[in-house]
Amino acid sequence: MKIPVTLNGNKIILDAHADETLMKVLHKNGCTSVKSGCSGGFCGACTILLDDRPVASCKIPAGIVRSSDIVTLDYFVKTEEYITIISGFQKAGIKLCGYCTAGKVFSAYQIMKMPKMPTRQEITDYVKALSPCCTDLETLVNGIIYAIQISNKRQKRT
């Protein structure tokens, strides 16, 4: 079936089976940041922004994303938010393996959008299910806190 979507800022028509996972469809369309992990929606390897919310694309059938706005990490890396997040991660000593990056970056993005500053425990609860392939939980939480601090500083400056 033909599925019109906005993918990474471009209006395109995806050609896919309605029950095919969005993860496979996006990967086939050149979005290599969308990885196949646990296929259960937990590990975060296949995370994308669907209408600006992080979702596990392995659990989403392609048929239901008609007219949605999809952003993958391949495109998100060009944004200022990404630079902020990665700066925070680097400050915490995080060296991402590349397979889980989407899950960790988009989780940080969602936490940074929260209207009030989350507590350490809230951040831990939000990210604890992500795959522990390259970064431990404590360091990841530190990275997100640093990212929030960098973002706040930037906002004050502007």
Next chain:
Amino acid sequence: MAVKKTNTKTNLRSLEAKGFYSDVEKDGCLYAALVRSPAPAGKIKSITAPDLPEGYFLYTSRDIPGTKTITANKTVTKIFGYGNVSYSGEPVGILFGPDEETVYKLLDTVNINFDVENLESALHNVINNQTDEASNFKEFVDQINEMPSLDTVIDKSHVEENPNVIVATREIKYGLYESLTLAQADAKLFENADYTSTDTWKEKLLTPKWQETEGAFAYTEGEKIHIFAPSRWASFTQKSVAAALDIDEASVFIHKTKSAGIYPSGLARTTQLAVQIAAAAWLSKKPVKLILSQAEQESFMVPGVVTEITYRSALNKDGRLKALKISIDIDIGCSNPFAQEITDRIAIAAASYYKPENLYISAKAHTSKNPPTSISMQIIESQAFFAIENEIQKVSNLSMIFPDELRLLNAEPPVPAPEEKPKKTKKTTDKKTKAAPVSTEFPFDIPTGDVRSVIQTALSESDFNRKYASFHMDAIDRAEKDSKPFFALPLRGIGVATAYIPSGYSGQTSFSNDAKIEVTLSADEKLVIHTIKPSDVIQDIWKNSAAEILQIPKQNIQINSEFPYNELPEAPEDSYSSISIVNELVKKCCNDIQKKRFHQPLPITAKRGGTAATAKPKWNKEKFCGTPFYTTSFITTVVEVELDTYTYNEKIKGIWVTVDCGELFDEAAARRTIRLEIQQELTMLVKGKTVPCDAININFIQSNNRSGQVGGLIHNSLPAAFSSALSLALTTQLTEIPCTEDLLFQLIRDRTKEKTETRKSENQGASE
């Protein structure tokens, strides 16, 4: 040492590819799936797919233009199964085409014919001939009854050679086992021992679901072929592809992609996949990609080997191990090129750093009808540590001696009794001697550093002895009162385990671990370290060391893994990732350059190689004794566990870890590595769930020991500490990991049943 001016090398190829193999795409890429044998035995007659749509291909062993097997370390593996099937699920062909979904659907249409009809295909025929009408039911039953029996349908000639062939053995004797027969020594050591214990331990290694599954991508470019795979043995992959396609090695380009798995793979099995996909790309002249499914990864690419270790221990009242008799059974699946090395390493680790007065180890590795296995240097000893540490905990419980005291006591070399004290001679082969003299030296000298401090720090940090005594008393009380654990408060237990992770094994049977390294400082103060790229953390450590010695900015240092195609390192990459050895070589090269730097014009190149620049090998390969490792890092892990008796949910109240890895290059990175490994291990202790943990406490002790690696220490110690803690909580012995709710329920039920039976027999005796 060699210091010379740089020379330019031609035909250099970069091994490193960006990203993961699954990300590599080419226009017109075809997707592949492996056709697997449905039966574990039988002789394949033909493999056909009559209704393949246009653009879809099926290739089998017959289509391979060159050698149809790959040979690693004298172990022959078929690229695609032919002739006799080795195991159920053996790849016998590759099917590929433009649509992945269709490829998987077409797999069901492939006919694999065996020369003797086996039971499964006979059943298929009956089912296919069956019509829907109920009146034909009698006919269907008759057909089933007429089917040949299992004995006749499986052709015995094709069940062939015994699948359980012993491929590697190792026997180690020390003390009375050297001078007496096994039975005599056993009788003398076990019959009058104060405490004895026998148990069998199993640790199954799980495949995490969140990692990239194995696979490869290949495409052709004229007469050249490019293969993208997470290989850690590029030279072997290159040779195997060239031989299978019957082309020159110069035409094969291996691109080593990233790997995100926690158990490093990339050896013989990855090469087999790479050759399979290379054959598909070469024959079809199209780009082809193969990604194994999660189910295939879990079934056919299992990490490590299946091991069962049985201990028989004899202990005296003081806590000294009088005898340790260890029997190790290793199932390597249908093949494993590193069987001897695995057997040797597990045999050495089975005694850990303990020095019992008498020791007998018998290790055997055998083949089976299971999928082939591989070696992972970082986790090779983990199953042995799981076994020995649980055994030590068990004898500690039996003898009522604190686990730390028992461990420290048995870490010391045995002191022979004065009347039995033999002369300081090694075992001799002099036939004139009436009785073989007993060697005074323990077979293994493990360089463990400051064991006492490491154990005591972890125990004092965790308040282990107080908690252990309290939980132990509570456990005894519960067992005696026979209180029903199902209606009790959460059960608590605490366990400790010690382990080491070695660097630079001297007894390698397959390859030497002689790392080679070349460092060049150019006129613009840029430093290039030429070797296989290690992990980011190790790269950082090398760069820091080099920057410090040469006083140059860290950004000026690069690691280059470009090699001419005929000079790729012959051994798998594991020998390069040994931080202690290669870091020392990097330092020596940098020091060589620093000495020459102000006397000689730049560029200057320094080359170093060898297992360890300074250490002479102290390992006797023939007698299998001495110091087997260049260095080790040592760990003590304490785990306090709580088990909810209503839900069977385990919860870890705290993990306390103390590590001695010699000189620490980057403490923050080491701490992160330990925390990450704990988090990974918590996902694998209990099948299907992650055990939550409240607190993690990590300490480092810097001894005079040579610097060793940190990675792998948690995997070697945490499972044993967890199972010891859980055993104490349950007042019964957990002998395998990962545990399941069913296993826990069964253990509790068995203990209660045993208690009831004992009580009944006691009552019966009293009434009589």
